Amino acid sequence: MKRSTVNILASYIDSLHPIIYINHFDFKVIDDTIAQIAVNTKCIEFNNALGAVDFKTKSPMYECDLEHFLRLVMDDGFEHETFLVLKDVHGELNNPKIIALLKRIAENNLYNDNYEATILIVSEIVVIPRELENYITVFDIPLPAISEIHSLIRTFTNDLGISVDEDVINDIAISFKGLNEFQIRQILNLAYQDGGCIDKDDKQLILKEKEQFIKKSGMLEIVNFTETIDDIGGLENLKEWLERKAKIFANLDKAIRFGVDVPKGIMIIGMPGCGKSLTAKATASLFEIPLVRLDVGRLLGKYVGESEGNMRKALRLAEAISPCVLWIDEIEKAFAGIGGEGSGNDVTTRLFGQFLTWMQEKENTVFIVATANDISRLPPEFLRKGRFDELFFVDLPNGEERRKIIDIHLKKRNKWNKSIDSIALIKETKGFNGADLEAVIKDTIERTFIEGKTTITTEDLMKSVKDTKSISSTLKDEISQIKDTVSKIDIKPASIPEKTL
Ligand code: ADP
Numbered sequence: 153m154k155r156s157t158v159n160i161l162a163s164y165i166d167s168l169h170p171i172i173y174i175n176h177f178d179f180k181v182i183d184d185t186i187a188q189i190a191v192n193t194k195c196i197e198f199n200n201a202l203g204a205v206d207f208k209t210k211s212p213m214y215e216c217d218l219e220h221f222l223r224l225v226m227d228d229g230f231e232h233e234t235f236l237v238l239k240d241v242h243g244e245l246n247n248p249k250i251i252a253l254l255k256r257i258a259e260n261n262l263y264n265d266n267y268e269a270t271i272l273i274v275s276e277i278v279v280i281p282r283e284l285e286n287y288i289t290v291f292d293i294p295l296p297a298i299s300e301i302h303s304l305i306r307t308f309t310n311d312l313g314i315s316v317d318e319d320v321i322n323d324i325a326i327s328f329k330g331l332n333e334f335q336i337r338q339i340l341n342l343a344y345q346d347g348g349c350i351d352k353d354d355k356q357l358i359l360k361e362k363e364q365f366i367k368k369s370g371m372l373e374i375v376n377f378t379e380t381i382d383d384i385g386g387l388e389n390l391k392e393w394l395e396r397k398a399k400i401f402a403n404l405d406k407a408i409r410f411g412v413d414v415p416k417g418i419m420i421i422g423m424p425g426c427g428k429s430l431t432a433k434a435t436a437s438l439f440e441i442p443l444v445r446l447d448v449g450r451l452l453g454k455y456v457g458e459s460e461g462n463m464r465k466a467l468r469l470a471e472a473i474s475p476c477v478l479w480i481d482e483i484e485k486a487f488a489g490i491g492g493e494g495s496g497n498d499v500t501t502r503l504f505g506q507f508l509t510w511m512q513e514k515e516n517t518v519f520i521v522a523t524a525n526d527i528s529r530l531p532p533e534f535l536r537k538g539r540f541d542e543l544f545f546v547d548l549p550n551g552e553e554r555r556k557i558i559d560i561h562l563k564k565r566n567k568w569n570k571s572i573d574s575i576a577l578i579k580e581t582k583g584f585n586g587a588d589l590e591a592v593i594k595d596t597i598e599r600t601f602i603e604g605k606t607t608i609t610t611e612d613l614m615k616s617v618k619d620t621k622s623i624s625s626t627l628k629d630e631i632s633q634i635k636d637t638v639s640k641i642d643i644k645p646a647s648i649p650e651k652t653l
Pocket of ligand 1: 425
């Protein structure tokens, strides 16, 4: 474990943090860290599976439950400087007796000069009972920085006696960002076994394995996509804004040194099926950074405080992977029920507050793209200036935009030809969204194929248009609700008005 981590943990203990929650999965790593700090300190360990165990040898000492254990050892702090190391006890942290015992130890630690016991809870799942919020400090082992990743790779290759170019190390080190030491070593091993060396080609393997780790953590999802900004028909204002920000991301280091603020993110609100998700993907492709999706529903845990712990982990992971685009799809659903009655809503309200604070304070290179259809139920503070760089409204495509969308989808399938009468199509597709237009094209191509034709005509397209029920007819009420809500807020149109095009 890095020296700095040991120092930070030691300083927490010295500055009277009575309960330190160490959020980590690898108990061996944590034991080593604690052992380095506990030179003159008695360590007493409780393991949820075995009861009291000897901290040094790990052999079971006596079987007991956590309550018993705490009662037995709580007064040790009057005799020696003591660490009470509790492993995997997150499931017990909803038990009022356990909470009361932990609180008593914590209060002794803080207010009794003759008492010197610190509780170290070690678990991969963070559960913080409300009653202990003021006593618990969560200690996250920081993920390795680029320079540390460099030295990890160098140590690994030196140990094996293989030489690797500095260029290669620089190149692959960036791909390891967001992973912990253990995971980095595991992937390096895999790469070495694969080809007997470490070279540039291993980057793909690293990215694939990294994706697996991030997937397994269940907090964030890496989204693979092929869409680019050219796949979006219309939304010229929004695209131009993104293209400007892309210049900052392309030279992030330089821009920051020049004094440019790192872009925080955008909120895209508007009609369903009009290119909001498409824009999230195109942003990542334009900025040339990975796209990761935050699914708030997935963060909800069954223990008290677990959801907040998960949110913290997810945001930390996003920071570690950064620069990246963090996409929150249908944000109004993710944070539905905020401020309402009931314990579920309580959790959502807290998660929302946590997310807002993070956004407000964030000084990292995570670019947020939040998308939403209807924001009438979102609290107004979310849209306040300073959180997002800009809010954009995506309306149903105007005529010129519909023409562009039709062209894009025909060209994508190699079926565009000069004879297609776009004016006629524009007239007949009023009220269609991008997804409707895409469906028209797919439908036409399928039909013409079945009919044995080789090219597509305006009439073929018209037939599909007539057979398609547009969003404006199927979701009439939702659409007027969205229009009504956005008319009340300060928001930029994503499109340029038709006549000025
Ligand atoms: P939403 O706004 O609900 O997120 P999506 O971006 O997922 O909608 O759009 C669904 C599909 O419709 C896209 O994958 C794309 O094929 C098509 N589409 C929607 N809007 C556009 C657009 N402006 N340009 C090109 N295709 C579009």
